[in-house]
Amino acid sequence: MKLAIFASGQGSNFSAIVKAIKDGKIKVGLVVLVCDKPEARVISRAKKAKTAVILVKREDFSGRAEFEAAIIQRLKSYKIGLICLAGFMRMLSPGFVRKYHNRIMNIHPSLLPAFKGSHAIKDALDAAVPFTGVTVHFVDEEMDHGPVILQQKVRITSKDTLASLEKRIHSVEHKLYPRAIRFFCEGKIKVRGRKVEISNP
Ligand code: GRF
Numbered sequence: 001m002k003l004a005i006f007a008s009g010q011g012s013n014f015s016a017i018v019k020a021i022k023d024g025k026i027k028v029g030l031v032v033l034v035c036d037k038p039e040a041r042v043i044s045r046a047k048k049a050k051t052a053v054i055l056v057k058r059e060d061f062s063g064r065a066e067f068e069a070a071i072i073q074r075l076k077s078y079k080i081g082l083i084c085l086a087g088f089m090r091m092l093s094p095g096f097v098r099k100y101h102n103r104i105m106n107i108h109p110s111l112l113p114a115f116k117g118s119h120a121i122k123d124a125l126d127a128a129v130p131f132t133g134v135t136v137h138f139v140d141e142e143m144d145h146g147p148v149i150l151q152q153k154v155r156i157t158s159k160d161t162l163a164s165l166e167k168r169i170h171s172v173e174h175k176l177y178p179r180a181i182r183f184f185c186e187g188k189i190k191v192r193g194r195k196v197e198i199s200n201p
Contacts, residue, residue: 011042016174
């Protein structure tokens with residue numbers, strides 16, 4: 001199985017996945033990083049891990065269709081079985097999602113459907129809820145939506161700051177994402193409508 005990671009940020013999840021592969025916890029070949037931000041830290045992490053990088057800048061294309069066509073074209077030769085979004089801050093079109101139906105995962109720092117969007121950790125802290133968490137889900141046509149694969153709660157304490165909560169959420173992410181990828185690669189995940197079933201986790 002070949003894996004592509006789409007990321008445009010810090011890349012801590014990228015590195016966690018690389019480590020899980022190196023440690024033999026997931027049997028998958030990480031073949032390529034797709035990134036739309038030349039200055040993103042994840043690019044240097046990919047270089048260090050000797051992973052190929054496809055850099056596609058949205059502003060180099062007249063529209064989303066052309067942008068995605070370029071990604072699809074450049075991914076073709078890799079024969080990708082799974083795409084993992086890890087801080088890729090762009091919505092994929094319904095056509096792209098259909099092409100990789102139930103083969104695109106995303107990780108989101110909340111217990112979806114609560115706190116969708118790009119400020120999920122801060123929003124949970126501001127809402128003063130007792131806990132938030134992490135969700136790994138298959139991507140569908142809507143933002144932060146689609147069949148949930150794994151979720152884990154993270155308690156919010158009265159002493160939490162945004163930084164402390166982010167730190168705990170990220171450390172949960174770094175375990176949960178490799179686990180979801182492992183289940184996928186072992187063929188343990190079945191999607192029935194909007195429900196995910198995992199056999200012998
Ligand atoms: C993570 O919090 C993830 O849940 C969200 O984007 C962030 C990416 O962090 N989708 P990193 O770039 O992997 O450090």
